[in-house]
Amino acid sequence: MQEVFYHIYPLGFCGAPEHNDGKLEHRILHMLDWLDHIEKLGVTALYLGPVFESDRHGYDTRDYNMVDTRLGTKEDLQKVLTAYKERGIKIILDGVFNHAGRGCPFFQDVIKYREQSQYKDWFYIDFNNRDNPDGFSYANWEGHAELVKWNLDNPAVKNYLLSAVDGWINDYQIDGIRLDVAYTLNQNFLADLNHFCKQKNPDFFLLGEMIGGDYNYLLNDGLCDSVTNYECRKGIYSALNSKNLFEIAHSLQRQFGSDPWSLYTDKKLYSFIDNHDVDRIASIINDQRDLPLVYSLIFAMPGIPAVYYGSEWGALGQKINHSDAGLRPYFSKPEWNDLTDLIAKLAKIHQEYDVLYTGDYQQLYLTNEQFAFSRNSGDEQLIYCMNIADQPVQMQFDTHKTTAQDLISGELIDLSNGVELKAKTALILV
Structure with missing residues (x-):
């Protein structure tokens, strides 16, 4: 999927209350005010966090067929x-299929009717454990009692969820789904979901959330098309903060290099630097001058580049007292500054140069504070160079060229004596 992603968490973006108060408000229309901004940024795919009826944060779904009343109506x-x-702009919705919220009517039926509930097998219920306030215990997601784990081996549950997806495709013409906690999803269900969606649309895109481990667990044919690249997300900001580019270079070589042990040379991972679950890059980067370098790398490395709403102008945001509210704010209107300008330029470059999508990865130069690699496809080559030091440097490596154009500045660069980089600078050369 040769796209540039923009990620919005709708409940926060639209200023919805933290708890579902049941009051219908048409807040989702706020997204229309941002349409020109998002288009100008060069976005080609919009990933929307949860939009369906939930107890609180959207990942505790009550009803997969009803738009959250805090956001508005189906219309x-x-x-x-x-x-x-x-x-x-293509549309990717969040699919939360591992668990439901306690407010889900099927689980409420179990609370009310216990063993007599027709939905008791829709979840993993232990009626012998009566110490729980409900008079029974149940499986949940990672110890969060408000997130009740679905029994995805139950055909009735699978049919209910696939029917909801069918409605999303028919009613909203979506182009894909991001799969919440895909790393713990029942793989039989995931395979069935993949088959169902691809029958509807062979180009339907399934993005799996993976935090760690071997991403090939989900990147097999018939499961996910891409997964979240958390390894490089950490590698990028950690390498810049510690002035040790060996860290991110190691991850990129491990993932995309030409070595026999490289893991994902033919895969397209979802490249991001922040989202609704982690501190914003502008809050954790030690030197704000490194922000443009972060995004230049995100767009030049192998993968599908993504931007989280607000971060395109360097918005701050951190977890406070274990609350994610600071990561998911309401902005009355978008901002535009030099960083936004750069990201728009990078998005345009990414769309115009296929080598950034199809090309291989070859490391060319590496020190603690300088890094260069090439992307190659047939006769097409693109070279990325980064200098995070406070002084200019001369980088020496064989480019087989005497001159090249820097796509970021538009300048023609003399390569006869290597590549000269100013302090805190990145180049994308063709």
Whole structure:
């Protein structure tokens, strides 16, 4: 999927209350005010966090067929998504299929009728454990009692969830789904979901959330098309903060290099630097001058580049007292500054140069504070150079060229004596 992603967490983005108060508000229409900004940024795919009825944060779903009342109505969401699709922007919705919220009516039926509930086998219930306040215990997600684990081996549950997905495709013409906690999803269900969606649309995109481990666990044919690249997310900011580019270079070589042991040479991972779950890059990078370097690398390395709303202008945001609220704020309107300008330019470059999508990865130069690699496809070559030091440097490596154009500045660069980089600078050379 040769796209540039933009990630919005709708409940925060639209200023919804933390708890579902049941009051219908048409907040999702706020997204229409950002359409011009997002298009100008060069975005081609919009990943929306949870939009369906939930108890609190969207990942505790009550009803997979009803738009969250805090956001609006089905017609509101259709209006918004149609407007984005008319601008050529694809739509990816969040699919939370591992668990539901306690407010889900099927689980509420179990609470009320216990062993007599027709939905008792939709979850993993132990009626012999009566110490729980509900008078029974149940499986949940990673110890979070508010997230009740679905029994995805139950055909009725699978049919219910696939029916919901069918509705999303038919009602909103979505182009893909991001799969919450995909690393713990029942793989039989995931395979069935893949088959169901690809029958509807062979190009339907399934993005799996992976935090660690071997991403090939989900990148097999018939499961996910891409997964979140958390390894490089950490590697990028950690390498810049510690002035040790060997860290991110190791991850890129491990993932995409030409070595026999490289893991994902033919895979497309989702490249991001922050999202709704982690501190924003502007809050954790030691030197704000490194922010442009972060995004230049995100867009030049192998993968599908993504930007989290607000981070395109360097918005701050951190978890406070274990609360994610600071990561998911409301902004009345978008901002535009030099960083935004750069990201828009990088997005344009990524769309215009296929080698950034199809090309291999070859490391060319590496020190603690300088790094260069090439992306190669047939006769096409693109070279990325980064200098995070406070002084200019001369980088020596064989480019087989005497001159090249820097796509970021537009300048023609003399390569006869290597590559000269100013302090805190990145180049993308063709």
